[in-house]
Amino acid sequence: MASQDVETVTTALATEAAPDAKTRRYDRQLRLWAASGQNALESSRILVISGSATSTSILKNLVLPGIGHFTIIDPNQVTPEDAGNNFFLEGPSSIGKSRAEEAVRLLLELNDGVDGKADVRSLEHVLENSKEWLSEFTIVIAHNLEAALLEQLASLLWADESYTPLVVVRSAGFLAEVYIQYHEHAVIESHPETPQSLHIDKAFPSLLEYSTSLDFENMDVTDHGHVPYVVILVRVLEDWKKTHNGSPPLSYEEKQEFKKAIFAMRKKSDEENFDEAVAQAYRAWAKTSVPSDISALFEDEKVRSLSPTSPPFFHLLHALQRFATEQPSHALPLTSALPDMKASTESYIHLQTLYKAHAEEEKAIFKSYLQVPVEDDIVDAFVKNSHALRLQKGKKWGTLDADPASLAAALETAPKALAIHLALTVLSSYVAKQPADVPLSPTAEALTAEALTLLPPGTELPDEFDEALGEVVRAPTADLPNTAALLGGIVAQEVIKMITKQYIPINGSCLIDLIETWTGIL
Amino acid sequence: MASQENGTSASADWPGRYHHIDQVLNTPGPRTDPGFLAGDGVKDFLRNQAKILVIGAGGLGCEILANLALTGFKDIHVIDMDTIDISNLNRQFLFRQKDVGYPKATVAAEFIMKRVPGVKVTPYFGKIQDKDDEYYMQFNLVICGLDSVEARRWMNATLVNLVDPENPDSLKPMIDGGTEGFKGQARVILPTITSCYECSLDMFNKPTAFPICTIANTPRLPEHCIEWASVLEWPRVHGEKKMDTDDPEHIGWLYKIASARAAEFNIEGVTWSLTQGVVKNIIPAIASTNAVIAAACCNEAFKIATSSAAFLDNYFMLIGTDGVYSYTFTHKKRDDCPVCGGEALEMTISPEMTVEELIETLTEKQDIQIKKPSLSTSAPTKQIYLQAPPQLEKATRPNLEKKVKEFVQEGGEITVTASTLPFNLSLRISYSTPA
Ligand SMILES: [Zn+2]
Numbered sequence: 001m002a003s004q005d006v007e008t009v010t011t012a013l014a015t016e017a018a019p020d021a022k023t024r025r026y027d028r029q030l031r032l033w034a035a036s037g038q039n040a041l042e043s044s045r046i047l048v049i050s051g052s053a054t055s056t057s058i059l060k061n062l063v064l065p066g067i068g069h070f071t072i073i074d075p076n077q078v079t080p081e082d083a084g085n086n087f088f089l090e091g092p093s094s095i096g097k098s099r100a101e102e103a104v105r106l107l108l109e110l111n112d113g114v115d116g117k118a119d120v121r122s123l124e125h126v127l128e129n130s131k132e133w134l135s136e137f138t139i140v141i142a143h144n145l146e147a148a149l150l151e152q153l154a155s156l157l158w159a160d161e162s163y164t165p166l167v168v169v170r171s172a173g174f175l176a177e178v179y180i181q182y183h184e185h186a187v188i189e190s191h192p193e194t195p196q197s198l199h200i201d202k203a204f205p206s207l208l209e210y211s212t213s214l215d216f217e218n219m220d221v222t223d224h225g226h227v228p229y230v231v232i233l234v235r236v237l238e239d240w241k242k243t244h245n246g247s248p249p250l251s252y253e254e255k256q257e258f259k260k261a262i263f264a265m266r267k268k269s270d271e272e273n274f275d276e277a278v279a280q281a282y283r284a285w286a287k288t289s290v291p292s293d294i295s296a297l298f299e300d301e302k303v304r305s306l307s308p309t310s311p312p313f314f315h316l317l318h319a320l321q322r323f324a325t326e327q328p329s330h331a332l333p334l335t336s337a338l339p340d341m342k343a344s345t346e347s348y349i350h351l352q353t354l355y356k357a358h359a360e361e362e363k364a365i366f367k368s369y370l371q372v373p374v375e376d377d378i379v380d381a382f383v384k385n386s387h388a389l390r391l392q393k394g395k396k397w398g399t400l401d402a403d404p405a406s407l408a409a410a411l412e413t414a415p416k417a418l419a420i421h422l423a424l425t426v427l428s429s430y431v432a433k434q435p436a437d438v439p440l441s442p443t444a445e446a447l448t449a450e451a452l453t454l455l456p457p458g459t460e461l462p463d464e465f466d467e468a469l470g471e472v473v474r475a476p477t478a479d480l481p482n483t484a485a486l487l488g489g490i491v492a493q494e495v496i497k498m499i500t501k502q503y504i505p506i507n508g509s510c511l512i513d514l515i516e517t518w519t520g521i522l
Numbered sequence: 523m524a525s526q527e528n529g530t531s532a533s534a535d536w537p538g539r540y541h542h543i544d545q546v547l548n549t550p551g552p553r554t555d556p557g558f559l560a561g562d563g564v565k566d567f568l569r570n571q572a573k574i575l576v577i578g579a580g581g582l583g584c585e586i587l588a589n590l591a592l593t594g595f596k597d598i599h600v601i602d603m604d605t606i607d608i609s610n611l612n613r614q615f616l617f618r619q620k621d622v623g624y625p626k627a628t629v630a631a632e633f634i635m636k637r638v639p640g641v642k643v644t645p646y647f648g649k650i651q652d653k654d655d656e657y658y659m660q661f662n663l664v665i666c667g668l669d670s671v672e673a674r675r676w677m678n679a680t681l682v683n684l685v686d687p688e689n690p691d692s693l694k695p696m697i698d699g700g701t702e703g704f705k706g707q708a709r710v711i712l713p714t715i716t717s718c719y720e721c722s723l724d725m726f727n728k729p730t731a732f733p734i735c736t737i738a739n740t741p742r743l744p745e746h747c748i749e750w751a752s753v754l755e756w757p758r759v760h761g762e763k764k765m766d767t768d769d770p771e772h773i774g775w776l777y778k779i780a781s782a783r784a785a786e787f788n789i790e791g792v793t794w795s796l797t798q799g800v801v802k803n804i805i806p807a808i809a810s811t812n813a814v815i816a817a818a819c820c821n822e823a824f825k826i827a828t829s830s831a832a833f834l835d836n837y838f839m840l841i842g843t844d845g846v847y848s849y850t851f852t853h854k855k856r857d858d859c860p861v862c863g864g865e866a867l868e869m870t871i872s873p874e875m876t877v878e879e880l881i882e883t884l885t886e887k888q889d890i891q892i893k894k895p896s897l898s899t900s901a902p903t904k905q906i907y908l909q910a911p912p913q914l915e916k917a918t919r920p921n922l923e924k925k926v927k928e929f930v931q932e933g934g935e936i937t938v939t940a941s942t943l944p945f946n947l948s949l950r951i952s953y954s955t956p957a
Contacts, residue, residue, distance in 0.1 A: 014781035016794045018770045027609045031806040064809040080538030091639045345787050348742040470552030475545035481592035482821035489813030493842050504844045514821050515831040517838045519848040
């Protein structure tokens with residue numbers, strides 16, 4: 001066919017037009033969270049408390065990917081110190097102006113699609129007079145908020161399960177902490193690294209029928225070298241089970257024997273599909289069942305006491321449990337995702353069609369178990385990711401510090417992470433006790449004494465604590481540009497995961513030590 | 523130059539400017555090296571003497587430049603050969619819509635100088651290979667924020683070759699960052715002392731390459747159809763005309779041809795976005811990961827320049843898809859590293875292997891990855907196969923079909939060179955005994 005003809009014939013097949021400017025701008029991120037994630041970002045409203053260097057670094061990484069709206073609440077004027085470490089202030093010319101207004105103006109230059117607002121009220125004022133205003137936001141972020149005010153804010157936002165999540169960010173010099181306060185965070189699209197089972201050990205009827213119908217011995221040599229490994233494995237397993245009381249290979253010897261049986265089927269020594277079958281042979285004896293992480297979700301109180309008003313996630317979980325219990329496979333629904341494998345186009349596409357058809361059947365059964373209507377897109381995503389669902393349960397900010405026994409236990413299991421957390425905690429309680437407008441000069445002795453009051457009597461503080469404490473004493477109010485930039489990245493990443501409900505956010509605290517370039521979780 | 527009060531001399535400095543940074547420069551911490559001289563001396567070095575080179579003004583580069591400027595580096599140079607594209611604007615925050623089409627290095631430098639008073643950023647719009655040793659010798663530190671393995675290898679080898687044991691100033695620490703989606707890494711390389719970029723080449727995955735026979739005969743995935751359109755159909759239909767992956771008309775043509783191929787074979791999933799992704803080998807990139815990695819790199823630069831804290835030994839890896847997971851470790855130097863190791867790389871091949879097959883192996887081997895290698899022996903000097911110039915390529919071409927053992931004995935060495943790399947690789951060949 002001449003190229004002109006090709007083009008005429010094919011124009012009808014390629015139905016998409018070239019992407020618009022917005023799609024082109026966001027191309028590199030759409031490949032991570034797709035249009036669904038982008039829509040969630042564009043509908044989000046973020047409140048950031050303070051216009052510090054860290055706060056503007058966080059916002060920069062949220063404005064660029066295109067959140068809907070942000071507000072900076074900050075009653076302060078830009079000081080000479082602020083003008084030196086904050087990229088979203090214009091050096092000396094910003095000094096004396098509203099820090100919120102300057103930062104908002106410069107952040108908005110990054111993206112025309114984002115709306116931003118400066119609020120020069122104090123947070124105290126808001127908490128006293130119009131705390132319902134906080135419910136306008138998807139997420140609230142607070143950097144180095146004074147301890148008592150932070151506690152007040154955290155308690156307020158914790159009061160009801162439906163309230164806004166709070167991201168607590170603290171830093172001093174080379175050390176930092178990020179905590180997300182949420183009651184519960186459910187993730188369907190966790191983007192797992194491991195794909196779903198191919199159900200080779202529990203081959204569905206059409207796959208089994210196809211596999212056993214093939215006459216390997218009398219097959220044309222070329223065709224023989226292009227049978228997909230999935231089909232080979234199903235066949236070898238079926239034959240194996242006939243001579244082994246219906247069991248798959250179990251012992252090491254049996255597994256080796258099973259592999260030999262695959263090799264014995266080769267017509268030529270260089271048939272790559274048989275090499276693949278041997279390499280993938282574990283799929284024949286790896287039992288396809290409901291992963292324990294997933295069956296644990298079935299025990300969740302909200303699944304057990306399901307009502308028509310329960311969130312869709314729990315309805316979906318309930319249907320999944322019924323599917324796994326009532327369907328003969330006792331497994332999660334099949335998905336149609338077939339990896340690439342050595343095969344001819346026809347045999348691969350045929351196999352893919354079998355998978356797709358059966359996956360559709362199982363999805364229909366799954367849907368029939370749903371007690372409330374759920375959007376198709378969500379059902380599709382749920383089934384596709386049913387092996388990697390996540391339901392994280394959070395705690396109120398400050399829970400750890402209120403429990404000496406937990407602190408002591410963490411000091412044993414995660415000394416470095418806890419040391420950083422504790423150092424930042426005692427620093428902020430010290431700051432809270434100092435009169436404003438007096439330069440801070442905490443001493444290691446005073447802060448250590450403060451730390452000991454949080455711990456069970458007689459606790460010995462490890463070297464890690466002295467190391468962390470020395471840093472906060474050295475730089476109690478330093479919002480270092482590099483620390484701010486790193487926090488800007490980490491916090492924005494976690495906020496994006498929270499908003500898009502894709503990928504998995506931290507559960508608890510992330511501690512950062514930029515001396516050893518180390519992070520840990522508490 | 524006499525150091526003035528506060529260790530600064532630039533008139534743009536205002537009282538309080540370095541309030542935050544000075545807290546860690548005025549006082550050592552518990553883990554600070556005893557050699558750290560807190561106070562004016564270190565500030566003067568950072569603000570008035572240190573000269574730093576940034577390679578790349580893209581996703582990492584924009585972040586790196588801003589961080590360096592805020593931490594007090596005042597003499598910054600930046601090299602980048604690219605111009606600004608609309609798809610950069612979701613993360614390269616020094617650029618605006620109006621800057622599309624202009625050189626990244628220049629626009630970034632101007633922005634930094636406008637935003638951070640008193641900082642001088644000198645841009646170079648071009649390739650790192652345009653610059654010679656003398657140019658690289660002027661810097662105290664080099665930070666790389668690149669997306670190309672090739673460029674990193676070149677920079678790494680150049681800085682290793684620059685080291686003169688007699689001259690301590692010739693050792694330029696190289697800080698290297700890289701990101702892909704929610705993942706990234708930052709590392710510190712002290713040329714000849716620590717593991718270098720080449721030492722760790724096997725840690726980085728090569729982009730997936732599909733075998734030509736699959737593309738031509740047994741397509742199964744939409745990607746196979748796209749490769750068919752770009753690798754086979756484009757040259758067949760357009761002849762000499764070069765494909766421009768930034769030209770929407772070219773992408774549109776490939777998308778159309780790939781869609782037709784897919785329809786013919788009942789393959790689903792060819793989209794515009796996938797077509798572009800495959801032909802441009804697009805790696806997902808976001809502002810947040812770049813911010814983390816660039817900050818880690820700049821923090822190392824700051825610590826090295828000031829000794830205010832120990833620097834990273836030597837590798838930091840971040841995975842942000844499931845919580846925040848990171849791993850900090852010492853990557854070990856490789857004795858047979860072709861750049862910093864000095865020992866020949868041992869390679870066992872079949873006595874039947876031809877020169878052409880050896881070349882293919884070298885291209886594919888994870889720890890070598892040499893595009894278009896030329897081969898020769900050193901004792902005695904004999905050319906086995908040369909990729910260029912054309913006369914020599916032609917003269918040595920018949921050798922491709924010959925067996926390697928016709929040129930090298932057991933235990934003999936082959937020197938491998940490639941125009942893209944500023945170093946030679948020595949292979950010591952052993953022959954496997956036939957089965
Ligand atoms: Zn090396």
